Amino acid sequence: METVQKWRSLSSCNRCIRIDSSKGEKPDLFLDSVSVPFFAFSIMQWGDEGMQETLQGTIHVDSLTFQFQGNGENVLTDISLSLRAGEWVSIVGHNGSGKSTLAKFLNGLLIPVTGDVTILGMNTKDFNNQPLIRKKVSMVFQNPDNQLVAPTVADDVAFGLENAGVPFKEMQARVRNTIHTLGLSGLENSEPSRLSGGQKQRVALAGALVLQPEILILDEATSMLDPIGKKEVMDQVQRLRRETELTIVMITHDLNEALMSDRVIVLKEGRIVGDGPPLEVLSHSEMLADTNLIHPFIIEIMEGLKGKGYDLREVNNTIITEQELVDAIWKLKQMM
Amino acid sequence: MLEHIALGQYLPGSSVLHRLDPRSKLVGLLIFMLFLFISRHPLFLVVAIGIFIWTFSVSKVPLIYFFKSMRLIGIIIFITLLLQLFMNNDGEVLFQFFSVTVYSGGLTEGLLIGGRLFILVGMASLLTLTTTPVDLTDGLETLFSPLKKWRFPVHEMAFMISIALRFFPTLIEETARITKAQMARGASFSHGSPWKRVKTIIPIFVPLIVQSLKRAEELAVAMEARGYVGGEGRTKYRQLYWKGLDTLVISIITAYAVLGVLTRLL
Amino acid sequence: MEIKANDVTVKYMVGTPFEKVALHKINFTLRPSTYHVFIGKTGSGKSTFIQLLNGLLKPTEGSMLIGEKVVNRKTKMKQLYHLRKEIGMVFQFPEHQLFHDTVLEDVAFGPMNLGVGKVEAEKRAEESLSLVGISPSLYMRSPYELSGGQMRRVAIAGVLAMEPKVLVLDEPTAGLDPVGHIGMMELFNHWFKAKEGRSVILVTHNMEDAARYGEEIHVMYDGERKLVGTPSELFTKETKLNEYGISLPNTLSLLMELQRASGQALITDHFEIDDTVDEIVSFLRKDIENNA
Incomplete structure (x- = not known):
């Protein structure tokens, strides 16, 4: 069994880093030993300037191990990772793989006992850092019903600003702008319980973005939505990736969603078993099968064709949409 | 419905x-x-x-x-x-x-x-x-705010009412959903002796409490993530x-x- | 069991300014012993329809014929009660309905409500628990100690233990990971095929599931059933489906796109990955026709 630990950049992805791939022979041994060197490795590659940026601009997790009280099992085991500024990272894994728990460490909702989490240069163990971390890292949760606090949309979007003590005039302008950007204009005075699932999650997203965070964490934010709602939220995430410098961490088990991001981290039973560009990580059949995940549809087709002797990656090695897949098949045929 | x-x-x-x-x-x-x-x-x-x-x-x-x-x-x-x-x-x-x-x-x-x-x-x-109930709460909060001097938790009370207002429809929906799910499993709420009827509430009551506790916990985490630490130093979006x-x-x-x-x- | 809707209208909040028509004069028959799938946007009337099947809702106008039983506005609640033996219903997030002290008792709750004795009910409970893959070591545990996926399977066992003839499933896999999703869908399919005369009525947003498992697919839109057909008949009506806000299964969508881009004729109604790959391979091997 192989475990993916690749870091090769896509030619189209200018924000990804270029690191040689490495492979472990035995998964367990490999997992235990790789995390720390890997962490050091990536910093080394970025050089001085990059390192500066990383220390201020991202999240570092260093040898994080965690278990819930009164339960001997590790929820997370020896997790180490670094997120770069402006990166869109998907953390995927089966139900119960620890991905949502990990998410709660990434904004200081949980504080490590073993290991460290540093957010924008601030260690989460230092309680004095909490207020600033709250301002810089925003989070959207899974259940739309359980995160909207206020009786109306506008009040809810304003909630974080109220907590931060933002003056009324500024608050008013920011709430109005954010509501407008997320396409919620006209719903300002609606009660959350009368909105659709997609609308509720967009309100939650607005409440997160209005704080002008540097990092946005989406904890399975689409998993309870219907296809229309999912698309509403994903369209917003893609827009944010295009138009802002926001670092986006997306927890999901929808690998078709993960495919759109810049980097995928795969968790299995609380350990990182894969980390790298989506196309590579999500092409790795054995690792996915081993982690209760399934190829995204596009990759499934490409792998199937490859099995029959048609490697579409020779035509285009950055296929992630249906359109690109169709174009590549058609191009391949014309080349034959 | x-x-x-x-x-x-x-x-x-x-x-x-x-x-x-x-x-x-x-x-x-x-x-x-x-x-x-x-x-x-x-x-x-x-x-x-x-x-x-x-x-x-x-x-x-x-x-x-x-x-x-x-x-x-x-x-x-x-x-x-x-x-x-x-x-x-x-x-x-x-x-x-x-x-x-x-x-x-x-x-x-x-x-x-x-x-x-x-x-x-x-x-x-x-x-x-x-x-609106929201305006009423706001009005009451402002009118009672002098009581803060004597440490009366005016903000907390008002905030509690406002959360109750927000979750009331959700709770009603949840109750209806669980009731229907149990009815689909053959639970009957309309016949039997009074004691039997009280007992039939359990299949609704227990899941409702469990769900509400879960909701409360998730809400608390979400509020914490959004920087809520109580009334101190808070500004208000709603102005009267x-x-x-x-x-x-x-x-x-x-x-x-x-x-x-x-x-x-x- | 045959299910028939005769001019059924369902309205909510009748007599208030908020009155809403959820189903509008629907008229159709669901064939017995069939895997039915209902698709349609949120609010199209799917959820309302399935609640008519076991009397959780009564028609505002018209009548339902469920097997031998007629349900209309005047039907007494007590009579509806008997429908629940025949029609098992798995709601969205069924794990929210668990309440008993132990897994076994919770699963036996349904059969016991139907008047089955305790011993027999627990026997049925054990059978359905093993069917959904819950190991006997968990029978005496509290359902709340289980993982989310296990809880869901226990809840489903609770419905299966009532030995229904028709299994109604409302988005039964919401929130499950991909492998959990497939396992669950296969479980229902297995149940469906295990005995003659069983029916499944699945409500889903997942077009791949609809195409893979459905024998008869019904498209709901705006409180009416607009289309019906086998997956091949239905999913080739692309423009109609667009109108009703329904996307295509990804395999078929890919082949349609390829057909459009290349101008070559393809057989597009494939719903399995392997078949789709084979179709693409044969497309690649075929000489380009001149009309391209």
């Missing part, structure tokens, strides 16, 4: 009464109620009835909704009236019916008490019909605006109160 159930009985609208600041409405109502029973002078009663009718007509609340909201209290008022009619034996005998004698004093007392009770509850009803109209309302009500005191003393 349940998406239109909401706490309170607010009727959306844009009448003068809707636009008043909740503080002036609350304070106005309070003064109106406090002084309503102070004087029985006809002039004062006419003024009180006048204020009531004026409030009702500017509220643009349809008569049907108004009476719907008064249904329960109507019964109580009716009983009060009957009690007065039968128990009070002041004044002249109006008529006798078997062993029941009705005196004129009973009639006037009954009408006076019942009528004032009706007006009193009617005014309160008009307030809730024209003010005191307008000329509000001052006018308070002036009228004050005049009414003064009239009440004067007619009582004279």
Whole structure:
């Protein structure tokens, strides 16, 4: 069994880093030993300037191990990772793989006992850092019903600003702008319980973005939505990736969603078993099968064709949409 | 099916009464109620009835909704009236019916008490019909904010009410969902002895509590993630605006109160 | 069991300004012993329809014929009660309905409500628990100690233990990971095929599942059933489906796109990955026709 630990950049992805791939022979041994060197490795590659940026601009997790009280099992085991500024990272894994728990460490909702989490240069163990971390890292949760606090949309979007003590005039302008950007204009005075699932999650997203965070964490934010709602939220995430410098961490088990991001981290039973560009990580059949995940549809087709002797990656090695897949098949045929 | 159930009985609208600041409405109502029973002078009663009718007509609340909201209290008022009619034996005998004698004093007392009770509850009803629960909470929070000096948790109380308002529809929906799920599993809530019926509540009650606790926990985490640490240092997005109209309302009500005191003393 | 809707209208909040028509004069028959799938946007009337099947809702107008039983506005609640033996219903997030002290008791709750004795009910409970893959070591545990996926399977066992003839499933895999999703769908399919005369009525947003498992697919839109057909019949009506806000299964969508881009004729109604790959391979091997 192989475990993916690749870091090769896509030619189209200018924000990804270029690191040689490495492979472990035995998964367990490999997992235990790789995390720390890997962490050091990536910093080394970025050089001085990059390192500066990383220390201020991202999240570092260093040898994080965690278990819930009164339960001997590790929820997370020896997790180490670094997120770069402006990166869109998907953390995927089966139900119960620890991905949502990990998410709660990434904004200081949980504080490590073993290991460290540093957010924008601030260690989460230092309680004095909490207020600033709250301002810089925003989070959207899974259940739309359980995160909207206020009786109306506008009040809810304003909630974080109220907590931060933002003056009324500024608050008013920011709430109005954010509501407008997320396409919620006209719903300002609606009660959350009368909105659709997609609308509720967009309100939650607005409440997160209005704080002008540097990092946005989406904890399975689409998993309870219907296809229309999912698309509403994903369209917003893609827009944010295009138009802002926001670092986006997306927890999901929808690998078709993960495919759109810049980097995928795969968790299995609380350990990182894969980390790298989506196309590579999500092409790795054995690792996915081993982690209760399934190829995204596009990759499934490409792998199937490859099995029959048609490697579409020779035509285009950055296929992630249906359109690109169709174009590549058609191009391949014309080349034959 | 349940998406239109909401706490309170607010009727959306844009009448003068809707636009008043909740503080002036609350304070106005309070003064109106406090002084309503102070004087029985006809002039004062006419003024009180006048204020009531004026409030009702500017509220643009349809008569049907108004009476719907008064249904329960109507019964109580009716009983009060009957009690007065039968128990009070002041004044002249109006008529006798078997062993029941009705005196004129009973009639006037009954009408006076019942009528004032009706007006009193009617005014309160008009307030809730024209003010959103959120505005009411806001108004109360601001009015009570001086109490913070004595460490009375004004913000926390108001915040609790506001969260309750937010989650009331969700809870209703949840109850309906769980009830249906258990009915689909053959649970029956309509037959059997009282004890059996109490027992049938358990399959609804337990999941409801479990879900609510889970909700509460997730909500608490979400609030923490959004930087909530209590009322200290918080600004408010909801602003209340005191307008000329509000001052006018308070002036009228004050005049009414003064009239009440004067007619009582004279 | 045959299910028939005769001019059924369902309205909510009748007589208030909020009155809403959820189903509008629907008229159709669901064939017995069939895997039915209902698709349609949120609010199209799917959820309302399935609640008519076991009497959780009564028609405002018209009548339902469920097997031998007629349900209309006047039907007494007590009579509806008997429908629940025949029609098993798995709601969205069924794990929210668990309440008993132990897994076994919770699963036995349904059969016991139907008047089955305790011993027999527990026997049925054990059978359905093993069917959904819950190991006997968990029978005496509290359902709340289980993982989310296990809880869901226990809840489903609770419905299966009532031995229904028709299994109604409302988005039964919401929130499950991909492998959990497939496992769950295969479980229902297995149940469906295990005995003659069983029906499944699945409500889903997942077009791949609809195409893979559905024998008859019904498209709901705006409180009416607009289309019906086998997956091949239905999913080739692309423009109609667009109108009703329904996307295509990804395999078929890919082949359609390829057909459009290349101008070559393809067989597009494939719903399995392997078949789709084979179709693409044969497309690649075929000589380009001149009309391209």
